[in-house]
Amino acid sequence: MYRIGIDLGGTNIAAGVVDESQHIVAETSVPTGAERGAEAVVADICRAAELAMAKAGITAAHCASIGIGSPGTCDGSRGVVVRAYNLGWFNVPVCDMVTARLGLPCRLSNDANCAALAETVAGAAVGCRNMVLVTLGTGVGVGIVSDGKLLEGVGGTGAEAGHAILVLDGEPCTCGRKGCWEAYASATALIRQGRRAALAHPESPMARCGDALTAKDVFDAADGGDETAQAVLAQYYVYVAAGVTDLVNILGPEMVLIGGGISRQGERLLSPVREYVAANCFGGHDRLPPVIEAARLGNEAGIIGAAAL
Ligand SMILES: [Zn+2]
Structure with a gap:
């Protein structure tokens, strides 16, 4: 099974398909355009995920889950971006929105946390x-x-x-x-x-x-x-x-x-x-x-x- 990772930044949304050896087999990036509001940005997160899957030659049926690393304070247990000043987001239920569109279980955490976790699965730790x-x-x-x-x-x-x-x-x-x-x-x-x-x-x-x-x-x-x-x-x-x-x-x-x-x-x-x-x-x-x-x-x-x- 593959997993999808989303790196949500103030400037770009990067989406990647990750295999079981922690390799990114396909990725894509689109501008965030945070000024358009959360609905439009989340729609683009899903679109970027679909583009990355298409590049990898797979569909959501080949994926176990999608994870999102976001700036700001993220409540992982509820899947909500509580506060992200550089996106202008307050209490955005990102995971529910993504799951509704892609049909995949979604997890969310702060970008610094994601970077730490990444080092333990594929980096120096x-x-x-x-x-x-x-x-x-x-x-x-x-x-x-x-x-x-x-x-x-x-x-x-x-x-x-x-x-x-x-x-x-x-x-x-x-x-x-x-x-x-x-x-x-x-x-x-x-x-x-x-x-x-x-x-x-x-x-x-x-x-x-x-x-x-x-x-x-x-x-x-x-x-x-x-x-x-x-x-x-x-x-x-x-x-x-x-x-x-x-x-x-x-x-x-x-x-x-x-x-x-x-x-x-x-x-x-x-x-x-x-x-x-x-x-x-x-x-x-x-x-x-x-x-x-x-x-x-x-x-x-x-x-x-x-x-x-
Ligand atoms: Zn301080």
Whole structure:
């Protein structure tokens, strides 16, 4: 049997047919066009699923289920997107709508959760029953697999570790609080840290980028020997690692994976994070720190994880 995975994003809807070996055998993508409203978007989710099935040369009769990874707060038990600001969705019963059209059982979860699940079935954490995926991008997304199951909290409201406080009364966060981990460890935060350092050190090559500074510019400046950029990164790694240490202390996972654009820095990021976690996690020398690696799946994680729901 095949399963269908839908990666619902603010820009595109990606649909894929996934086989029993977790390979995407066919996929398609259509623009989301969220401004058209939920009915039209859900109709396109179904159309994309049908297109992907047609490409794979199968019909719904060959499929066991369809899974959807959505942004925002998703209540998996009811199949409802409770709140997704970038889609403008509130309490949309997506699963019932999809099942009515395609006749397939439908499951729904948050995109960060789907990415974590994908790593356990086809990525860097295959066979791992207790793991955390931290995605460092525009924000900090966290997906937690505990005893082989997604840890989603009541009504899908949990696992939002990006909004745990790292610095009380610290930097403002998009969620309205101050000092969230996301406000220090996201790629957006790294850019802000780089801009601030460049203002204080106009001799840094980062200063030439002005407001156009990217996370890559900070890494490039550090590679070129710029001590200001090197200091920004050293501090950034501590912000990332301190939050990872909290997750390790709370969950005691076997493995922590780091994904998102920043994770392309590989060992340069992973090695200081490993060192910090090993030195600071509760239990110190008496416990083995978890394995900390880069996530392995890229864009396909959304489809594979959604299908695995
Ligand atoms: Zn926050």
